[in-house]
Structures are given as C-alpha cells and as structure tokens.
Amino acid sequence: KAGVTQTPRYLIKTRGQQVTLSCSPISGHRSVSWYQQTPGQGLQFLFEYFSETQRNKGNFPGRFSGRQFSNSRSEMNVSTLELGDSALYLCASSLGRTNGWETQYFGPGTRLLVL
Amino acid sequence: SQQGEEDPQALSIQEGENATMNCSYKTSINNLQWYRQNSGRGLVHLILIRSNEREKHSGRLRVTLDTSKKSSSLLITASRAADTASYFCATVVFGNEKLTFGTGTRLTIIP
Numbered sequence: 001k002a003g004v005t006q007t008p009r010y011l012i013k014t015r016g017q018q019v020t021l022s023c024s025p026i027s028g029h030r031s032v033s034w035y036q037q038t039p040g041q042g043l044q045f046l047f048e049y050f051s052e053t054q055r056n057k058g059n060f061p062g063r064f065s066g067r068q069f070s071n072s073r074s075e076m077n078v079s080t081l082e083l084g085d086s087a088l089y090l091c092a093s094s095l096g097r098t099n100g101w102e103t104q105y106f107g108p109g110t111r112l113l114v115l
Numbered sequence: 116s117q118q119g120e121e122d123p124q125a126l127s128i129q130e131g132e133n134a135t136m137n138c139s140y141k142t143s144i145n146n147l148q149w150y151r152q153n154s155g156r157g158l159v160h161l162i163l164i165r166s167n168e169r170e171k172h173s174g175r176l177r178v179t180l181d182t183s184k185k186s187s188s189l190l191i192t193a194s195r196a197a198d199t200a201s202y203f204c205a206t207v208v209f210g211n212e213k214l215t216f217g218t219g220t221r222l223t224i225i226p
Contacts, residue, residue, distance in 0.1 A: 004157070033213070035216075042216060042219065043203065043216035045213045045214060048213060056213050058213065088155060090158065092158075092214075103148075103163060104158075104214060106150075106157035106158040106159070106160075108157045109155075109156065109157050111155075
C-alpha cells in the first residue's frame, strides 16, 4: 500500500497570510491526525478526524482548523500566520477501529516557513 | 505540553554497541509507543507496549514498561549506522486518547 502523503512538502508564507496543507492517508485508514513539530515545543497534537468528524483536539488557537473529506483525505488550515507557526506539520493515519490509538503511520511532513 | 521526558537528550555510541534510552511520564497511561525520526522527516512507529505489559521485543529492539515508576526504556542492540535518528516515546492516556510525545533522544552511531 502507498504510505501517507502530504502536500506540499515545503511552503514559504508571510505573516498574516493563510495556508492549507493536505494529507492523504493510507488506503482504508479512516483516522487522520495532525501534529506540529518545532525545536522549542517539540511534537504537539493539533487534532484528529475520523469519518469526517473532529474527534479530538489539542491546545491550539482557533486559527488552526481542519477538515476531513468522505475519502478520508484531510486538510488543515492556518489563518493569519504568525512567525511562531513556522514548523514541520506532520499528518498521521490509522485504522481508527478503536479509541485505543493503535499504530500511527506518519507522512513525511510539510515544512512551513513564515517570514 | 510534554507528557514524557526522555533521557538522555543525546547519545553517541560506537557501531555494534547497545543503546538505551529512557522515557518518564506523568499520568496513568493506556499504552506507550516508541517512534523514530530521521533528520526532520516523518516518524516511523517502532513498537507499542500496553499498560498491562512489562516487556516487548521486536527484532533488535527491546522495550520495557514500569507503570509503578511511570517509566519506559528502549534498548537497541548491536547498533548500526542506520539507527542514527531521533527517538521519541509517546503516551496514550485513558480518557484523552491522543499521542503525547516526549522530548526525544538524539542517537548518533559512530561507524
């Protein structure tokens, strides 16, 4: 099976702009999660979608939002970008059969630089 | 916020030696997972250990879990240059089912 894919891989934006990142999960996986990785804060959970519904959410401001489509593909959006949003954004998928958070399969990430 | 703290933050060993890294966490967990990340890329799942398990093996990897001490360790035996990477523990807490990552250990294998 093809792995988790994320597009774009690299992105440069300026403060105040908005950005949309895309994630295609492994075929058959219904759960998609998003994480932000920065040198200062490490890996932090943003949100998780399952069957087009947000099932879990981390402690991020409302500028960070996401959605999931019927084919399980997911997008996350960051509005009014700030310098501190510069990070590697990772998407992970899983079967989502249980709430027990089984193995997560991660994509290669989108590296966002905000100038 | 970080649930897990990993120790050491960085580790350099000779190829062929064993590498041990530790993870401590704060609250009761459902399971604990270890991931590897190569140079700013995506994470690769290594092993999952449930709260009612004490030890698990996968190839050259051995993970232990001590719920009384709220700690876990990852042992990589007979290290190889390809093991050079950052290793993260991640916990899943009962009633709040998301992965909460530790701070990571940067492992360097010297050929």
